Amino acid sequence: MVEYLQVFFESERFFSVVKAALLIIVGFLAASLAARGVYKLMLGHFSVHHLVLCKRLTYWVVLSLFLASALRELGFSLGVLLGAAGVLTVAIGFASQTSASNLISGLFLVGERPFELGDVIKVGATTGEVLSIDLLSVKLRTYDNLYVRIPNESLIKTEMVNLTRFPIRRFDLLIGVAYKEDIAKVREVLCKVANANPLSLDEPEPMFLFSGFGASSLDIQFSVWGKRENFRDLRNSFQEEVKLAFDAAGIEIPFPHSTLYVGSETEPFPVRMVVAEENTDAKKSNDKPK
Amino acid sequence: MQQPHANRPAPVSRWWEPVSIKQGQCWHYAIGPLQLYLQRGNEQWLLAWEQAAGTENDHKLSSGEIEAMPCGLPAARYVFKNPPTDFCLTPRLLERPVVVKTHQPVHVPPGERMVFYISSPVCVTVALSPSAVVLQEIPTLRLSDTWFGPSTLIGELCYADKTQARNSRAEVPLRPHRAVTPITIHNSSKELLTIEKLSIPVPYLSVYGLTDGTLWTDSVLLEHTEAGQLATLKITKDLPEGVSAGDLLTEARLVLQKGSLVRAFASMFSD
Numbered sequence: 098m099v100e101y102l103q104v105f106f107e108s109e110r111f112f113s114v115v116k117a118a119l120l121i122i123v124g125f126l127a128a129s130l131a132a133r134g135v136y137k138l139m140l141g142h143f144s145v146h147h148l149v150l151c152k153r154l155t156y157w158v159v160l161s162l163f164l165a166s167a168l169r170e171l172g173f174s175l176g177v178l179l180g181a182a183g184v185l186t187v188a189i190g191f192a193s194q195t196s197a198s199n200l201i202s203g204l205f206l207v208g209e210r211p212f213e214l215g216d217v218i219k220v221g222a223t224t225g226e227v228l229s230i231d232l233l234s235v236k237l238r239t240y241d242n243l244y245v246r247i248p249n250e251s252l253i254k255t256e257m258v259n260l261t262r263f264p265i266r267r268f269d270l271l272i273g274v275a276y277k278e279d280i281a282k283v284r285e286v287l288c289k290v291a292n293a294n295p296l297s298l299d300e301p302e303p304m305f306l307f308s309g310f311g312a313s314s315l316d317i318q319f320s321v322w323g324k325r326e327n328f329r330d331l332r333n334s335f336q337e338e339v340k341l342a343f344d345a346a347g348i349e350i351p352f353p354h355s356t357l358y359v360g361s362e363t364e365p366f367p368v369r370m371v372v373a374e375e376n377t378d379a380k381k382s383n384d385k386p387k
Numbered sequence: 388m389q390q391p392h393a394n395r396p397a398p399v400s401r402w403w404e405p406v407s408i409k410q411g412q413c414w415h416y417a418i419g420p421l422q423l424y425l426q427r428g429n430e431q432w433l434l435a436w437e438q439a440a441g442t443e444n445d446h447k448l449s450s451g452e453i454e455a456m457p458c459g460l461p462a463a464r465y466v467f468k469n470p471p472t473d474f475c476l477t478p479r480l481l482e483r484p485v486v487v488k489t490h491q492p493v494h495v496p497p498g499e500r501m502v503f504y505i506s507s508p509v510c511v512t513v514a515l516s517p518s519a520v521v522l523q524e525i526p527t528l529r530l531s532d533t534w535f536g537p538s539t540l541i542g543e544l545c546y547a548d549k550t551q552a553r554n555s556r557a558e559v560p561l562r563p564h565r566a567v568t569p570i571t572i573h574n575s576s577k578e579l580l581t582i583e584k585l586s587i588p589v590p591y592l593s594v595y596g597l598t599d600g601t602l603w604t605d606s607v608l609l610e611h612t613e614a615g616q617l618a619t620l621k622i623t624k625d626l627p628e629g630v631s632a633g634d635l636l637t638e639a640r641l642v643l644q645k646g647s648l649v650r651a652f653a654s655m656f657s658d
Contacts, residue, residue, distance in 0.1 A: 264544060265534050292531070299533035299547035300486070300584075324532050324544060 117167040124163025132156040146213035146230070195250070196233065202249035203232040212259045219258040220247055265298065266328050268321050270336065273314025275349035280307060280315065286346050287319045290338045296331040298322040313354045400600030402448060402563060403636055405475040405516055415453045416476065418511060419446060419564030421527040424456050425474055425513070432470055434513060435462035436525050448563040448600070465522055471515035478509040478602055479524065479637045480566060480589040484543070486535050487550040488584050495580040495611075500573045503552045506565035507589055509602060512637075527564035535586050545586060552585075556628065566594050566602035569627045576613040585609075588620060591643045595626065595634040603630050605639075 136152045143151075165175060190197060207230065212218050216227050218237070223245050225237030235252055237245040260266075274283050284305050291303040301322050308316040319339075323331035343350060357366075408414050408427050416423040426433040435456055456462055485507040495501060508528040514521045536542015553559055559567055568587055574580040592604040608621040622643055626632065 263540060265539060295529045295531045297531065299488075299531050301534060301539060322534065322539075327532070 113170050113172065117170040120163050120167040120170060124160050124167070127163065128156045128159035131159045144213060145215060146210070149214060149229070150207065195248075199233045199249045202253040203230075203234075205253060206230065206235070206249055211257060212262075216262070217260040219260060220252060221255060223247070224260070261325055264325055265301075265322050266325050267301075268323060268328065268332050268335065270319045270321070270339065271308075271316070272319065272339065273311055273316050273351060274343075275351045276315060278315065278348050280317075282346065283317065283348055286342050286348065287317075287339065290335065290342045291319075291321050294321075294331070294335055294338060296323050296327045296334060298324070314351045400448070400563075401596060401598065402450065402600070403475070403477050403596055405473045406450070407473045408452075410470075413453045413456055414474070415449075415451060417447050417449045418476075419448070419508075419527050419562060421511065421525065421564065423476070423511065423513070423525070424453070424460070424462070426456050426462075427470060427472070430466055430468065430470060432465045432467070432474075432515060432522070433462040434465070434522050435460045436523075438527070438529055446560070446562045446564075463523065465515075465520075471518045471520065473516045475514050475516050477512040477514065477637055478566065478594050478596065479512050480509055480592055480594055480604065480640070481507065481526065481530075481546055482510075482590055482640060484535070484545045484586045484588050484590065485530065485548050486533050486545045486584055486586045487548045487552075489550055489552045489582060493552055493582045495572055495574040495582065497574055497577050497579065500571060501554055503550075503554050503570045503572065503585075504556055504559045504567050505550045505552060505570055505585070505587060506559070506562065506567045507546075507548060507587055508564055509566050509594065535584075550585075552582075561599070561601055563600060563602075566604050567627075568592060568604040569606045571606065571608045571623070573608065573610045576611055578613070580611050588643075590640040591620075591622060593635055593639045594637045595630045596636045597629065597634060602636075603627050603634075 132152045132155045135155045136148055139148055139151060168178065169175060212227055212230075214227055214230065217224065218227060220237075223237065223239060225239035225243075225245055228236040228238050228244075232249075234246045234248050237247060239245055270287075274280075287305065288303060291297045292299075297303065298321070303322070304318075304320040306318040306320070308318050310316070321331065321335060340350075402416065402418055406414060408425070410427055410429060413424065413426045416425075420438050422437050422439060424433075424435040433456060437460060487505055487507070493503075508526065508530065510524050510526045512521055512524045530546035530548055533545050533547035534542050535545045556569075568589070570585070570587065572580070572582070588607070589604070592607070595603045597603065603626075606623045606625055606627055608623050610619040610621070612619065620643070
């Protein structure tokens with residue numbers, strides 16, 4: 098055994114293995130350094146999205162070159178390997194349709210750029226900040242701090258909303274007022290609230306829309322614009338201020354009403370009047386210790 | 388830098404002069420709608436402020452010692468091994484352009500050149516000296532946000548304000564919290580220029596303080612040509628009348644590139 102090891106250590110094959118190992122180690126280091134170098138070189142000139150993309154591309158290209166050299170050092174012929182890989186690809190292709198589909202979708206996503214790193218997107222019921230855009234999936238951090246992985250294929254197929262693409266956003270307040278209210282007065286109160294709120298943009302002007310006659314209320318849509326970063330604050334403060342302003346102006350926000358109609362043929366509903374004092378007395382007698 | 392005046396009311400008209408206060412002393416400043424409270428402690432400074440609601444037209448200016456910091460007002464605490472002895476308030480213009488709506492549309496006929504005096508509220512930079520530590524930058528008035536551009540995709544975020552667009556200097560009211568910008572509008576096109584809204588590029592302007600307590604900015608020349616929709620903006624080297632280079636209080640936030648085109652007139656962009 099010792100002799101065998103001695104022969105192995107002295108053989109050329111041992112040196113090839115050492116060389117290959119060194120190439121792989123150096124490859125990892127060089128790829129990492131090259132990627133960082135490219136990142137630093139491009140910093141400030143390109144968007145974060147492109148920076149990360151170039152960094153990853155550099156890393157994998159450099160690493161694969163070193164890996165190929167290491168394989169060659171070990172005696173593998175790259176041509177044969179690639180040929181085998183070709184045959185293997187067909188076999189793997191059938192077995193890993195989903196991965197291949199995600200990969201291709203990933204390439205389309207990178208090309209199309211519907212969102213960038215740091216954007217907030219909504220996919221189905223998930224809303225979150227984009228942490229990374231990889232070849233197979235996109236990773237999100239939701240507002241309740243969950244890590245969500247969305248396969249690229251589903252992103253390509255389904256509707257995706259980018260919430261932070263444009264600098265300003267519109268908030269639609271849907272509100273109903275009682276039938277007795279004067280619409281002109283409601284409009285005036287809403288406009289005053291919007292004017293007084295510094296987060297509500299002066300321009301584009303708030304929009305008042307009388308949506309129609311609802312079941313229990315006159316339905317109104319009042320849309321105000323706000324800075325993207327202030328959207329949540331605007332939504333909270335504006336609704337609160339509208340409620341206060343409506344209370345101050347005596348404008349009623351009705352809850353759903355139901356009217357029972359029993360027809361003219363039937364007897365009226367029997368209604369019993371309860372005197373307040375009688376009610377209090379009854380309550381007192383109930384409260385007495387037994 | 389001017390010499391701080393120790394433990395006596397500051398000359399109210401020039402509120403940007405440094406004030407020296409003793410340990411444990413509280414100081415109150417009212418600059419228009421902004422109420423500012425400062426206290427020097429053993430190893431700390433406390434700073435509290437509030438903008439009184441509905442006091443946009445408050446032109447009050449007062450300065451003096453108070454018993455204690457107001458209760459219920461959150462104060463920021465700055466700690467020092469050896470706390471500085473003086474504080475200094477400095478006016479600075481806002482970080483975004485201010486879009487002013489004229490009370491009624493102003494028409495400038497072709498070839499006309501007219502000066503308008505338009506004011507915009509300033510921010511107050513609270514700094515401690517001699518260490519020159521900036522504690523905070525506080526706007527004297529919280530203006531509403533607005534979007535200025537032809538569509539919701541193209542444009543920029545600005546602050547919104549209203550103006551009388553006065554064209555006589557004598558009519559400009561003295562207000563401690565607003566800096567006046569003389570804007571010369573030159574209509575070099577062949578058509579009537581109607582102005583309903585005007586964007587003042589305040590981040591590009593410096594602030595000057597006069598002895599009477601008024602604040603002024605650099606003069607601005609906006610030239611409207613037929614060539615395009617954008618107006619040529621030029622900050623003229625001629626300072627407003629009565630203002631000299633020695634009155635400079637703060638430099639502009641941004642440096643204007645030569646021959647800059649800005650969105651200045653709203654009527655040309657409204658869709």
